[in-house]
Amino acid sequence: MTTFEAIPIPRISKGSAYITSGDGKAIPLGAEELRRAFDAIMHDDDSDLITTGEAAQILGVSSKTVARIRDAGEIPFTRYGAKGNRMVSRARVVxxxxxxxxxxxxxxEDMRVSASRGGLDDVDHAACLSHFN
Incomplete structure (x- = not known):
């Protein structure tokens, strides 16, 4: 088993992969550790079920938004427990x-291309805004 040592985040080289430990320190990851971490995160293990609240934190939205996404069939769910709570796979949420x-x-990017083709990137924004002052 590999032992990891946490170091202060400012000592991490720019562009390096690391995991933060939550106390201002980080654990640097080599290429193999990074690959294994991604494999662990992305492994679609339906036994790694999370609540809609946890999914909401991962997605940066409300629990109600996750419920709408889930009910629309965009993220599959499983009924779990005696109450039949709807749980989702962490890997599928990610x-x-x-x-x-x-x-x-x-x-x-499509909007940028369209704006450029339409000549909208040559607009004098200050002049346009001055009409509203």
């Missing part, structure tokens, strides 16, 4: 977040 971010980046 995959949904990554895909949503990728879609947002693509949409923004």
């Amino acid at each position: 995959a949904y977040r990554n895909q949503s971010e990728a879609n947002g980046h693509k949409a923004l």
Whole structure:
């Protein structure tokens, strides 16, 4: 088993992978540790179920928004426990977040291209804003 030593975050080299320990320190990761960490995070293990509240924290949205996403079928869920609470796979929530971010980046790039083709990047923004003052 590998032993990891936490060091102050400012001592981490720029561009290096690390895991923060929550106390202002970090554990640097080599290429193999980073690969294993990604494998552990992305492994679609349905036994790693989380609540909608936990999914909301990962996605940066409210629990109600997660419920709407879940009920729309965008993130599969499992009924769990005596009360039948709906739980979701952590890996599927992370995959949904990554895909949503990728879609947002693509949409923004598409808008930039359209603005450039339409000549909108040559607009004098100060002059436009002066009409509203």
